[in-house]
Amino acid sequence: MKGNEKLLATLNSLLADELTAINQYMVHSEMCDDWGYEKLHKHFEKRAIDEMKHAEKLIGRILFLEGIPIVTNLKKIMIGATVEKQLANDHIAEEDAIKAYNDAIILAGEVKDYATRDLLQQILNEEDVHIDGIEELQTQIEQMTLSIFLTTQVKE
Numbered sequence: 001m002k003g004n005e006k007l008l009a010t011l012n013s014l015l016a017d018e019l020t021a022i023n024q025y026m027v028h029s030e031m032c033d034d035w036g037y038e039k040l041h042k043h044f045e046k047r048a049i050d051e052m053k054h055a056e057k058l059i060g061r062i063l064f065l066e067g068i069p070i071v072t073n074l075k076k077i078m079i080g081a082t083v084e085k086q087l088a089n090d091h092i093a094e095e096d097a098i099k100a101y102n103d104a105i106i107l108a109g110e111v112k113d114y115a116t117r118d119l120l121q122q123i124l125n126e127e128d129v130h131i132d133g134i135e136e137l138q139t140q141i142e143q144m145t146l147s148i149f150l151t152t153q154v155k156e
């Protein structure tokens, strides 16, 4: 089924966001592994996999709408040199994603593609969970101080 061109371009832009997020989370995950923060490593690793699933869904939808999925475009990857900076950068990325999905949902409604809108809504709900997870960790750091927080992240 041929999809709306503007919506297809938007889906490709969201795909670029997701591919960027995969890379950012993957690097943060491996940095935490390198530092021995096993729990943070797993946390970021799971996020990278979630974003990969989002990318898969977008690719599937673009193909269904007879568009061409563009997987060679990345946005700006923001690697944090410390755990706090990683969380801050991931928070920015998730905020941007939430805004982009909200805008895309409006567009999908405008062009009356409600099935795409539904798919975007499902992904948006998961981005909400992501930002909530980041804020939880940031609150823990604030309340425990960074050094105590980090002692909770090493392998048991």
Ligand SMILES: [Fe+2]
Binding pocket: 018, 021, 050, 051, 054, 097, 123, 127
């Ligand atoms: Fe995502």
Ligand SMILES: [Fe+2]
Binding pocket: 021, 051, 094, 097, 126, 127, 130
């Ligand atoms: Fe996310």
